[in-house]
Amino acid sequence: MVRRQHQLFVSLLAGVDGAVVLCACFAAWCIRRALIEGFWPVSWENYVKEPMILLFVPLTLFAMWVFGLYHPRRDRSSLWGERVQIVKASVASLGAGIVVLWAIGSNELIGQKGYGPVEVWGVSLDAGRLQLGAMGVILPSLLCIHRWVFRSVLRSIRRRGWNLRHVAIIGTGRLGQIVARTLDRNSWTGIQVSYFVSHYPTTSRSRCLGRPVHGGLDDLEQILDAHKPDAVYLAIPTKQAAELPRLLRCLERFALDVRIVPDVQPRYLPQGMVVGELEGMPILSYRESPTYGLGGFTKRAVDITGALAGLVVFFPVMLAVAVAVRVSSPGPLIFKQRRVSLGGQTFKIYKFRTMYHVQDERAPARWTPRDDPRITPVGRFLRGTSLDELPQLLNVLKGQMSLVGPRPERPELIERFREDWRGYMLRQHVRAGMTGWAQVKGLRGDTSLRKRLQYDLFYVRNWSLLFDLKILMLTAFRGFVHRNAH
Numbered sequence: 291m292v293r294r295q296h297q298l299f300v301s302l303l304a305g306v307d308g309a310v311v312l313c314a315c316f317a318a319w320c321i322r323r324a325l326i327e328g329f330w331p332v333s334w335e336n337y338v339k340e341p342m343i344l345l346f347v348p349l350t351l352f353a354m355w356v357f358g359l360y361h362p363r364r365d366r367s368s369l370w371g372e373r374v375q376i377v378k379a380s381v382a383s384l385g386a387g388i389v390v391l392w393a394i395g396s397n398e399l400i401g402q403k404g405y406g407p408v409e410v411w412g413v414s415l416d417a418g419r420l421q422l423g424a425m426g427v428i429l430p431s432l433l434c435i436h437r438w439v440f441r442s443v444l445r446s447i448r449r450r451g452w453n454l455r456h457v458a459i460i461g462t463g464r465l466g467q468i469v470a471r472t473l474d475r476n477s478w479t480g481i482q483v484s485y486f487v488s489h490y491p492t493t494s495r496s497r498c499l500g501r502p503v504h505g506g507l508d509d510l511e512q513i514l515d516a517h518k519p520d521a522v523y524l525a526i527p528t529k530q531a532a533e534l535p536r537l538l539r540c541l542e543r544f545a546l547d548v549r550i551v552p553d554v555q556p557r558y559l560p561q562g563m564v565v566g567e568l569e570g571m572p573i574l575s576y577r578e579s580p581t582y583g584l585g586g587f588t589k590r591a592v593d594i595t596g597a598l599a600g601l602v603v604f605f606p607v608m609l610a611v612a613v614a615v616r617v618s619s620p621g622p623l624i625f626k627q628r629r630v631s632l633g634g635q636t637f638k639i640y641k642f643r644t645m646y647h648v649q650d651e652r653a654p655a656r657w658t659p660r661d662d663p664r665i666t667p668v669g670r671f672l673r674g675t676s677l678d679e680l681p682q683l684l685n686v687l688k689g690q691m692s693l694v695g696p697r698p699e700r701p702e703l704i705e706r707f708r709e710d711w712r713g714y715m716l717r718q719h720v721r722a723g724m725t726g727w728a729q730v731k732g733l734r735g736d737t738s739l740r741k742r743l744q745y746d747l748f749y750v751r752n753w754s755l756l757f758d759l760k761i762l763m764l765t766a767f768r769g770f771v772h773r774n775a776h
Contacts, residue, residue: 300360300586300587301587301590303360303440304351304360304587306436306440307350307351307354307433307436308347308351310432310433310436311346311347311350311351311429311433312347313432314346314425314428314429314432314433315346315347315425317424317428317432318421318422318424318425318428319421321420321421321424322420322421322424345387345390345391346383346384346387346425346429349383349386349387349390350379350380350383350429350433352383353379353380353382353383353386354375354376354379355585356379356382357375357376357378357379357382358375359372359375359376359379359437360585360587372437372441373434373437373438376430376433376434376437377430377434379433380426380429380430380433381426381430383429384422384425384426384429388422445478446478448477448478448479448480449477449478452480454480454481454482455479455480455481455482455520455521456482456484456519456520457473457481457482457483457484457519457520457521457522457523458483458484458485458486458487458513458514458517458519458521458522458523459483459485459486459487459522459523459525460486460487460489460507460510460522460523460524460525460526460537461486461487461488461489461524461525461526461527462486462487462488462489462493462495462498462503463489463525463527464527465525465526465527465551465553466486466489466498466525467498467499468525468551468571469483469523469525469551469571470483470486470498470499470501471499472571481521483499483501484501484517484519485501485502485503485504485517485519486498486499486501486502486503486504487503487504487505487506487507487509487510487513488503488505488506488507489506489507489525489526489527489530489533490506490507491506491507491508492505492506492508492509493505493506504516504517507533507537510537510540511540511543514541514544514546518634519546520546520547521546521547521548521549522541522546522547522548522549523549523550523551523573524537524548524549524550524551525551525553526553527553528553531553534550542714542715542716543708543714543715544634544715545632545633545634545715545718545719547579549573550573551571551573579632579719579720580719580720580750580751580753585753585754585755588755589692589755589758590689590692592693592755592758592759593686593687593692593693594686594687596686596693596762597683597684597686597687597693598687600680600683601683601684601687604680604683607677607680608680608681611642611672611677611678611680612642614668615642615643615644615668615669615672618666618667618668618669619646619666619668621643621646622643623642623643624640624641624642624643624681625640625641625642625643625644625645626638626639626640626641627639627641627700628700628701629698629699629700629701629722630698630699630700630701630704630718630722631690631691631698631718631721631722632718632719632720632721632722633718634715634718635690636701637685637688637690637691637698639682639685639690639691639698640681640682640684640685641678641679641681641682642672642677642678642680642681643669644665644666644668644669644670644672644673644678645664645665645666645669646664646666679724682724683724686724689721690721690722691721691722691723691724692720692721692722692723692724693723693724693725693758693762694723694724694725694726694758694761694762695720695721695722695723695726695749696717696720696722696723696726696728696746696749696750697722697723697726697728697729698722707739711739711740711743714743716747716750716751717743717746717747717750719750720749720750720753725761725762725765726745726746726749726761727745727746727748727749727757727761728741728742728745728746728749729765730761730764730765731745733745749761
């Protein structure tokens with residue numbers, strides 16, 4: 291739920307950013323036209339054809355994504371750092387736009403022909419360069435103002451108890467209490483401390499700073515199972531720092547964001563981690579979902595577009611498969627089963643039924659063997675060609691799955707795997723997918739779980755939109771029919 295709310299804010303933010311860039315383009319265009327035709331522009335149709343609009347909206351949004359302006363900022367108190375990044379993104383997008391305009395030969399805009407020089411306060415300027423110069427001033431100014439208003443409104447909403455994120459603090463000592471008090475003082479973050487876990491193996495303490503203490507480190511897994519937070523803050527005293535690797539291995543069994551608050555000054559922190567700071571308190575971002583920010587928004591946009599296109603393209607095939615399933619054996623057309631996706635949330639996955647229908651569908655959680663007698667002749671063909679999975683396009687539209695991601699597993703299997711395989715729960719940092727890196731590598735059906743997990747974790751740690759597109763392309767050539775599909 292928290293990740294969905296974040297994606298909603300990112301989508302809203304990116305949309306408003308795009309509108310602000312449009313306004314900046316329009317204002318720069320008005321300045322140029324006003325100096326040529328009078329105060330108010332008369333050729334409105336020319337604005338629609340402006341190459342600046344076609345270039346600078348996507349370029350600026352991409353630059354803002356590159357400079358980290360769509361990453362979570364709940365625990366970052368300074369807005370000045372965001373303004374610096376906005377200026378950097380604006381300069382980068384303007385520079386890239388000028389290069390593109392020069393490359394495509396848009397001479398009128400850059401002032402090589404067209405309206406010629408314009409007198410401004412006694413200085414002769416090319417009209418196109420005047421427009422670009424105005425854009426260079428207006429774009430970062432409007433973006434900074436808009437972001438300041440957006441953050442101020444969002445912080446006000448969070449102070450009033452909306453858009454909260456509930457966290458658990460591991461550590462009831464001095465450091466843990468500093469974390470809790472700091473978060474309480476900065477209510478604009480929307481981060482609310484729900485409970486503590488003692489940094490001792492066991493404890494008789496029941497309260498800390500007015501919040502419940504649900505136990506010690508020996509009971510950590512049971513506590514997180516019973517009281518599921520959105521994130522965990524590790525605030526372990528220095529004298530117990532040796533416990534940190536064991537705690538991190540334990541937390542890998544849960545689809546949680548993990549923050550480390552070190553009991554040291556920021557200059558002593560190790561390299562390779564993203565370091566945040568809240569009111570002077572250093573926070574290490576040890577692990578978080580790779581699809582936070584604009585990347586997750588674009589991934590969701592690709593999912594919706596691809597799912598709609600897939601339903602249109604494969605509709606005749608799905609209709610033929612539905613008829614074949616209906617004729618082959620009695621029972622429902624669609625088989626539904628509980629699976630697990632982003633953040634450990636369960637959903638009903640849709641497939642064309644490939645087995646003989648029985649009244650009690652409950653069966654031991656296991657993968658289907660190659661020669662399972664429950665599979666119908668039509669079902670065997672559907673499984674071999676992956677056509678039975680086409681209804682999952684509806685799961686993608688509903689936001690329960692993605693086109694690309696680790697394949698969803700049954701909750702019963704996940705309970706078993708997370709005990710035996712370190713890092714297995716990292717798969718749930720992204721939405722489950724119809725296809726994935728492991729699948730295009732042939733790891734389907736009853737194949738090596740270790741190899742499949744390695745490929746899934748590689749995907750999660752190296753996710754990008756280009757990686758998704760590569761997997762989709764490979765799926766089209768070798769992802770449907772494979773000898774391991776059964």
